[in-house]
Structure formats: structure tokens, C-alpha cells
Amino acid sequence: MARMKFLCDADRCIECNACVTACKNEHEVPWGINRRRVVTINDGKPGERSVSMACMHCTDAPCAAVCPVNCFYTTADGVVLHSKDLCIGCGYCFYACPFGAPQYPKVGNFGSRGKMDKCTFCAGGPEADGSREEYEKYGANRLAEGKLPLCAEMCSTKSLLAGDGEIIAQIYKERVMKRGYGSGAWGWKTAYRETIES
DSSP states (O other): OOOEEEEEETTTOOOOOHHHHHHHHHHTOOTTOOSSEEEEESTTSTTOEEEEESOOOOTTOHHHHHOTTOOEEEOTTSOEEEOTTTOOOOOHHHHHOTTOOOBOSSOOSTTTSOSOBOOOTTBOOSSOTTOHHHHHHHOOBTGGGTOOOHHHHTOTTOOEEEEEHHHHHHHHHHHHHHHSOOOOEETHHHHHSOOOOO
């Protein structure tokens, strides 16, 4: 089975936020929650880069390692999901995540911020695929329909890639070879403990 991964080619991202809008609309994400966001590094300076960020569905996910109620689980294709029924809103996952992916509906102390929300790689949650309960808690389950995450599909420059990790790594390698440079596969080494050799 394919190992699903994200890759953002920072040399292509134009900070249009189509990925952010697609995610919010597809999943009816509540106000104040951003499962995906675009971050600009070195804004206004030489070497400025924009990166589309969300949960990278890490190998050995640090969020899962610190969760006191074990609400995280990894699917057969490597997608890191969580159960909102088990989540106690402690925030440990937020502090452990190198990408700042876990989001909470309220600001507050331990347990008062509500159930954690994050990118699901458009794979839903532990409820039955396509059920109303799954959609209300986690949004659309595009993977069960044989589709890729909408954020990547809506990326106009194809900066954001999602799917089989081997295939998207090959796409990135070909881009780097064609243009003669690459600023790096942002987040890849941190999330997946491997590099993309060109």
C-alpha cells in the first residue's frame, strides 16, 4: 500500500491561499480553526519563500507519542488521524507538533479549549466512511472515494503535492533537475525522517 505524504515546493508557492480556502470549504471547518495555512518565511527579504503548512502525517508522529489518552492512530497508508470522542483537549499534541498542526476551537487552559482539530488528509475519522457523523466531526472523506486531498488538487501552481510519497518525491526530483535548483522539500526530513536526493 502507498505511504501518503504531503510536499510543498516552496519555489512554486505564490501565497494565493487556495489550499486554505479549499480545505475550509470542503470540510466546513469552524471559524477560528485552520487545518492548513500559508506561512511566508523571510517576508520582504531576499530568499522569501511561502509554504503551505498542515499536519504532515509524520512517521512516528510526536503528537501521538505525547497524547495521554491515545486518541491518535495511523492508517494503513500512513495517515495520522485522531478520535474526537477520546480527545480531552489537553494541548500536549500542539506543543509536540513541529508544524503547529493541532488546532482548538477555544483559547483556554487544560481541557477548556475543546476537542482538537487538524488536517485529516481528507481521510475522515474513525466513524464509518461517508457517514454523517464522520462528516460532522472530521469533514469529507475523499480518500475513501479514491480522491486526493482537495488542498493539493486546488493548488494552481502545483506547489502542494499530496499522495504516494514515492511518486511525489519523484515529481519534486524532476522539478529540481529541470530548473537546476531547489530550496528543499520543506518539512519532508522532519516529518518522514528521510531526504529527497536529486
